[in-house]
Amino acid sequence: MKAIRSMVLVSSDPKSIENGANDVYQALQHELTSFGLDNEVSLTMVGDVGRHDASPLVIVYPEAVIYGPVKKEDVHFLVEEHLYKGRVAVSLQAPVRELSGRIAWLSARKGTLPAEQRIVLERAGEIDPDSIDDYIIRDGYQAFATALTAMTPDQIFDTLEKSGLRGRGGAGFPTGTKWRFVYKAKGEKKYVICNADESEPGTFKDRLILEGDPHSIIEALAIAAYAVGANEGYLYIRGEYVLAQERIRKAILQAKGMGFLGRNIFGTDFNLELHVHAGAGAYICGEETALIESIEGKRGEPRARPPYPTTHGLWGKPTLVNNVETLANVAPILRNGADWYRGFGPKSSPGTKVYTILGNVNVTGLIEVPMGITLREVIAIYGKGMKNGKTFKLAQTGGSSGSIVPATLQDTPMDFDSFSKAGVALGSGALLICDDDTCVVDLARVLLNFFRKESCGKCNPCRIGTQRVYEILTNISEGTGSLNDLTDLMNLSDNLYQLSNCGLGQTAGAPIRDIVFHYRAEVEAHIRLKVCPTGVCSMSGKRI
Amino acid sequence: MTIVPIDGKVVLEAVRTAVDRYGATRDELIPILNDVNREIGYLPGEALDEISRLLRVPKSHLFSVASFYRMLSTKPRGKHVIQFCESAPCHVAGGREVWMAVKEALKIDEDETTPDGNWTLVTTSCLGVCGVGPVMMIDDDIFGNVDAKQVQSILARYH
Numbered sequence A: 001m002k003a004i005r006s007m008v009l010v011s012s013d014p015k016s017i018e019n020g021a022n023d024v025y026q027a028l029q030h031e032l033t034s035f036g037l038d039n040e041v042s043l044t045m046v047g048d049v050g051r052h053d054a055s056p057l058v059i060v061y062p063e064a065v066i067y068g069p070v071k072k073e074d075v076h077f078l079v080e081e082h083l084y085k086g087r088v089a090v091s092l093q094a095p096v097r098e099l100s101g102r103i104a105w106l107s108a109r110k111g112t113l114p115a116e117q118r119i120v121l122e123r124a125g126e127i128d129p130d131s132i133d134d135y136i137i138r139d140g141y142q143a144f145a146t147a148l149t150a151m152t153p154d155q156i157f158d159t160l161e162k163s164g165l166r167g168r169g170g171a172g173f174p175t176g177t178k179w180r181f182v183y184k185a186k187g188e189k190k191y192v193i194c195n196a197d198e199s200e201p202g203t204f205k206d207r208l209i210l211e212g213d214p215h216s217i218i219e220a221l222a223i224a225a226y227a228v229g230a231n232e233g234y235l236y237i238r239g240e241y242v243l244a245q246e247r248i249r250k251a252i253l254q255a256k257g258m259g260f261l262g263r264n265i266f267g268t269d270f271n272l273e274l275h276v277h278a279g280a281g282a283y284i285c286g287e288e289t290a291l292i293e294s295i296e297g298k299r300g301e302p303r304a305r306p307p308y309p310t311t312h313g314l315w316g317k318p319t320l321v322n323n324v325e326t327l328a329n330v331a332p333i334l335r336n337g338a339d340w341y342r343g344f345g346p347k348s349s350p351g352t353k354v355y356t357i358l359g360n361v362n363v364t365g366l367i368e369v370p371m372g373i374t375l376r377e378v379i380a381i382y383g384k385g386m387k388n389g390k391t392f393k394l395a396q397t398g399g400s401s402g403s404i405v406p407a408t409l410q411d412t413p414m415d416f417d418s419f420s421k422a423g424v425a426l427g428s429g430a431l432l433i434c435d436d437d438t439c440v441v442d443l444a445r446v447l448l449n450f451f452r453k454e455s456c457g458k459c460n461p462c463r464i465g466t467q468r469v470y471e472i473l474t475n476i477s478e479g480t481g482s483l484n485d486l487t488d489l490m491n492l493s494d495n496l497y498q499l500s501n502c503g504l505g506q507t508a509g510a511p512i513r514d515i516v517f518h519y520r521a522e523v524e525a526h527i528r529l530k531v532c533p534t535g536v537c538s539m540s541g542k543r544i
Numbered sequence B: 001m002t003i004v005p006i007d008g009k010v011v012l013e014a015v016r017t018a019v020d021r022y023g024a025t026r027d028e029l030i031p032i033l034n035d036v037n038r039e040i041g042y043l044p045g046e047a048l049d050e051i052s053r054l055l056r057v058p059k060s061h062l063f064s065v066a067s068f069y070r071m072l073s074t075k076p077r078g079k080h081v082i083q084f085c086e087s088a089p090c091h092v093a094g095g096r097e098v099w100m101a102v103k104e105a106l107k108i109d110e111d112e113t114t115p116d117g118n119w120t121l122v123t124t125s126c127l128g129v130c131g132v133g134p135v136m137m138i139d140d141d142i143f144g145n146v147d148a149k150q151v152q153s154i155l156a157r158y159h
Helices: A014-018 A021-034 A072-085 A104-109 A132-137 A142-150 A153-163 A175-184 A205-212 A214-228 A242-258 A288-295 A324-336 A338-342 A375-382 A416-421 A440-454 A460-477 A483-499 A503-508 A510-518 A520-529 B008-022 B026-040 B045-055 B059-066 B088-106 B148-156
Strands: A006-011 A041-046 A058-061 A065-067 A191-196 A232-237 A273-278 A319-323 A352-359 A365-370 A392-397 A404-406 A430-435 B080-085 B119-124 B136-138 B141-143
Touching: A006 A021, A014 A021, A014 B141, A021 A041, A021 A072, A058 A072, A065 A072, A132 A214, A132 A242, A142 A214, A142 A324, A153 A175, A153 A214, A153 A324, A153 A338, A175 A214, A175 A319, A175 A324, A191 A214, A191 A288, A191 A324, A205 A214, A205 A242, A205 A324, A205 A352, A214 A232, A214 A242, A214 A273, A214 A319, A214 A324, A232 A242, A232 A288, A242 A273, A273 B026, A288 A319, A319 A324, A324 A338, A352 A375, A352 B088, A365 A375, A375 A430, A392 A440, A404 A510, A430 B088, A440 A460, A440 A503, A440 A510, A440 A520, A440 B088, A460 A483, A460 A503, A460 A520, A483 A503, A483 A510, A483 A520, A503 A510, A510 A520, B008 B026, B008 B045, B026 B045, B026 B059, B045 B059, B080 B088, B088 B119, B088 B148
Parallel strands: A006 A041, A191 A232, A191 A319, A232 A273, A352 A430, B080 B119
Antiparallel strands: A006 A058, A058 A065, A352 A365, A392 A404, A392 A430, B080 B136, B136 B141
16 A cells, blocks of 8 residues: 555636646646656545635645645745745745635644534535545544444434434434334335435535545445435436436445455345436426436435325335435434434534525625524624625525525524424525525525426416516516515415425425515615616516 | 428337336336437337337326426427526526627527527536536536627537
8 A cells, every 4th residue: 555645636616627727736746757656646536615705725744734725836836935945935825814614624623713613514625525435544444344243223313313313304302213214114024215405595515524524424324324224325416417327326335345345245145236326407307206207217206295205205115215415414422422423513413514604794604603603693703794795685585485584594503493483484495595685575586486397287286376476576576566566475385385285386385475575675776766766676667 | 380200110129228228117208208209309209109018107107207307398399408507596686797798609598499490409407516606507518607798609609
């Protein structure tokens, strides 16, 4: 084995690639060889490491020095100074900026941000995702080995229930309890499914976990399969996430090669086969029964529930469906115990939550913090304040199916219980921060356009309701709305919630209810005065 | 638009390659359709006929699946497909101006193909790279932080 003394990471998010990350990588390869360092310095392309202001980034470990933006002409100097002579090439260092959270060098600077706590993203960005050895060195497959050889399914459920882990897909159902349901369901054949059809607008945490730490999901799925008594599993990965699919496919092969998957795992009589199933572009397939339909080769239309997938899932068999982020918590909990996990976040929703920060803030990106942080903290600490010194107006949480959180609620702790008390939803963890240049009517119209297009069309309330709401909002934004429209909007929002078959339609009305409730004056200005207070809407006088 | 007639043999070969790769079972239907769609650019009637025969699934079912998913198309598309993200995060970050610039540059509207058959313009929901919005995807390449002024130079790379 080669003795590696330094590791060099090159960022490869879309922005970095656009700014020449590939050229930098090739130049590094060339320079390392010409300095004769290629045997002692490893070179890796990593995914998104968070600093979009200075991409492409080159990060050198173990010193954790960040260089950026690096051009291919700089590479010779960088290699000579830092890797050959051992001095930090100060002139190339990335401008100092406090953490955006989603950064690879965090462990080197732990303690600078008290709120940041990484469980789910512990390894993402720090290990080579294509290497199972990297994963194993960082405690990988330890929890699976322990579970399989020293724990009964009951002990696993107890640990998860005690830890208080709740599903991170949006609904917040207790994970241990769900696993127990599947375990208790009658039937020889059972399935486990990882829901990686992440399509909630503004959410890309699952992509990061899959791309940055694919083995963590495979390990968790294997633990789940052992616990509930399944010997076949699927990872349903969104069709657009091509890199994530590749990495997971590769990881499965590696795990098979090591004997972590396949037959007689760890010498026990437990067998497990995992398949990757790529989606084909449909938001609704994130709904678990629609996802199951899609694996069966049908249109992704949600089934009527009950019966729930825990008893009648894939091919009618008991099936466990868990979101990527939920699964990523499983191995750390089994390794460190339920009490350790309960130490993070508030009592009612322990653990951490991965948020994506987007919109009109200075730093966008991804953070993992304990549950219960407030919006004001997120904007001030991680977002580095509002862009151009504007005022915070509202945040849209959880992608399109979340809520609109007005500025008045920015000090409410973001956890499942506090938010539901305040009448807003946490959703999937996207935080779209909007400044006072944002028009609520325009925003609601964009959100409804999404639901209108993504509605699967199976049930009428959702198919017709979302279309009708979109039309009314369009009329208001063109200055041709009437006050009756407001009553219609409220009724439609209510109908969508009460009558729709699945979560898509049930939540589609939420933004409408929120804007009329919190920003009625602004909406009425569009109708009564035919003026858009922020000047965003076109007010052309057209009517659908 | 000019539609280049597709070679029946090419279609059949694409279908057979995909079916061989995944196996002729119904739970592999979507991966098979996906592969054929990537290979040919869309799903022509001949392809659906052949898949129907090999998998023993009615063509009506195939059509219902093919017309459901956004990444599958039953109509011919241009040489390059632009998927423009129209979800809220990109919209708030200035996506509308870029959208207007793209439409202006290609002189087509949503879901249309240019007369020379080079470009098809579609909108899409979130592509999961919201940190760098506004985002558009041309074929398999993602462009982030797109500015209305950059549109021409980005499009010029594809000829």
